[in-house]
Amino acid sequence: MLQCTVKFCGGCNPRYDRGEAYRTIREALSGTASFSLPEDGVHYDVLVILRGCTGCEYLYEDIDADIRLVSVSAEDVHSVIREIQTLEKHKKD
Numbered sequence: 001m002l003q004c005t006v007k008f009c010g011g012c013n014p015r016y017d018r019g020e021a022y023r024t025i026r027e028a029l030s031g032t033a034s035f036s037l038p039e040d041g042v043h044y045d046v047l048v049i050l051r052g053c054t055g056c057e058y059l060y061e062d063i064d065a066d067i068r069l070v071s072v073s074a075e076d077v078h079s080v081i082r083e084i085q086t087l088e089k090h091k092k093d
Contacts, residue, residue: 002033002045002088007060013052013073021050021077028081032088038063045091046084 006025008018025048026035033046038060047065051072059068067087069080 001031002084002091003043004029004033004035004046004048004084005038005042005044005063005065006035006048006050007038007063009049009051009056009058011052012055016052016073018050018052021071021074022048024077025081025084029084033084046087048080048084 006022008022011018022035029035035048038044038047042064044063044065046067046069047060047063049060049068049070051070054072059070067083069083071077071080
């Protein structure tokens with residue numbers, strides 16, 4: 001199971017419900033990945049960054065993660081889910 005963490009950036013787009021996006025991602029990946037809030041000194045397989053816009057380039061480099069996936073709209077949620085499923089599949093191989 002992949003160890004994942006999430007960061008919520010900004011909130012400058014009130015039309016994108018980032019909380020709902022996070023719930024959708026967690027539920028879809030319940031048997032594939034575990035999610036927690038980031039902690040200092042912990043290594044994660046994946047950091048999911050839920051942004052409200054495309055203007056911010058900050059990738060939270062202070063969080064130790066192999067992969068960073070960025071979602072800036074509700075349309076990105078399913079691609080984040082697919083990418084994490086693919087990563088887990090390759091980890092098992």
